Amino acid sequence: MQVTLRAAQVRHLSAARGAAPTLASLTLALAPGEQVAVIGPSGAGKTTLLHAMACALRPSAGRVELDGQDPWSLGAAALRRLRGRLFLAPQVPPLPPRQRVVTAVLAGRLPHTGLLASLRSLVYPVGIAQAQAALARFDLADKLFERVDRLSGGERQRVGLARALVAEAGLLLVDEPLSALDPARAGLALQSLSQAARDRNATLVCTMHDVPMALRHFPRVLALRDGALCFDLPAAAVTPERLMALYDQHLDELKGPVPEPGMLPAPPRTAPYCR
Numbered sequence: 001m002q003v004t005l006r007a008a009q010v011r012h013l014s015a016a017r018g019a020a021p022t023l024a025s026l027t028l029a030l031a032p033g034e035q036v037a038v039i040g041p042s043g044a045g046k047t048t049l050l051h052a053m054a055c056a057l058r059p060s061a062g063r064v065e066l067d068g069q070d071p072w073s074l075g076a077a078a079l080r081r082l083r084g085r086l087f088l089a090p091q092v093p094p095l096p097p098r099q100r101v102v103t104a105v106l107a108g109r110l111p112h113t114g115l116l117a118s119l120r121s122l123v124y125p126v127g128i129a130q131a132q133a134a135l136a137r138f139d140l141a142d143k144l145f146e147r148v149d150r151l152s153g154g155e156r157q158r159v160g161l162a163r164a165l166v167a168e169a170g171l172l173l174v175d176e177p178l179s180a181l182d183p184a185r186a187g188l189a190l191q192s193l194s195q196a197a198r199d200r201n202a203t204l205v206c207t208m209h210d211v212p213m214a215l216r217h218f219p220r221v222l223a224l225r226d227g228a229l230c231f232d233l234p235a236a237a238v239t240p241e242r243l244m245a246l247y248d249q250h251l252d253e254l255k256g257p258v259p260e261p262g263m264l265p266a267p268p269r270t271a272p273y274c275r
């Protein structure tokens with residue numbers, strides 16, 4: 001799916017009156033099948049950007065377009081169909097307690113399933129082999145019939161990611177997929193997501209706190225700070241200097257080796273910080 005932002009500005013409904021917009025006039029374009037990491041310090045607007053792309057937050061100015069369509073100009077049924085073509089994986093997957101893993105994974109297909117078939121699948125899951133294959137990609141095949149409330153945090157997170165693999169979506173929006181995973185599982189999870197997206201030519205956008213991992217696994221990196229796009233570069237062009245400027249007062253959030261601050265010019269205090 002093609003994703004285009006044209007000077008898109010997003011304000012949260014519950015934001016304080018007069019507060020600056022969370023996303024300030026973002027312009028960018030993602031081609032179908034592109035794989036992109038979104039990095040930036042905490043509070044930069046990464047999750048908000050995913051929600052805007054997922055048609056969960058309406059821009060207060062500018063436009064977000066999916067495959068050339070402005071979702072907010074569509075009628076309710078067309079908007080529902082468009083939302084059914086994308087998959088948003090939140091940081092903490094909403095898994096009802098007592099639900100079986102197989103049911104939780106197959107819930108990823110619900111937007112493409114009729115109401116009756118959806119209800120029936122709660123009792124008689126259809127597509128068990130597909131769920132098992134998706135779980136195997138996250139080293140969880142043995143948990144197929146386990147209850148989700150008996151899983152560890154990392155296992156629950158991987159169940160949420162396995163959902164993305166069964167969703168028939170052309171746009172996968174994944175919010176910080178690695179927060180509860182150890183390094184080996186994190187690498188496996190990104191490879192699986194990336195391969196699944198490639199297999200169906202889906203566009204993949206992941207917010208990432210682990211910057212070295214983002215640079216290793218994604219060809220293109222969007223960097224946000226204070227709701228603005230600091231840079232949009234091929235991973236190979238992201239230098240330690242750019243990362244230092246991006247994270248500036250938040251260097252503790254930047255994992256991996258960082259150059260000595262004294263070796264680099266101090267970044268300017270006013271926007272644009274990072275260009």
Ligand SMILES: Nc1ncnc2c1ncn2[C@@H]1O[C@H](COP(=O)(O)OP(=O)(O)OP(=O)(O)O)[C@@H](O)[C@H]1O
Nearest residue numbers: 012013014015022041042043044045046047048049
């Ligand atoms: N529901 C909301 N209502 C009002 N303000 C919000 C809401 N959600 C987020 N914000 C604000 O928007 C800004 C960006 O939040 P967002 O969650 O997009 O950042 P982030 O880069 O994903 O952060 P993190 O890395 O900590 O997850 C923050 O200042 C936050 O306080």
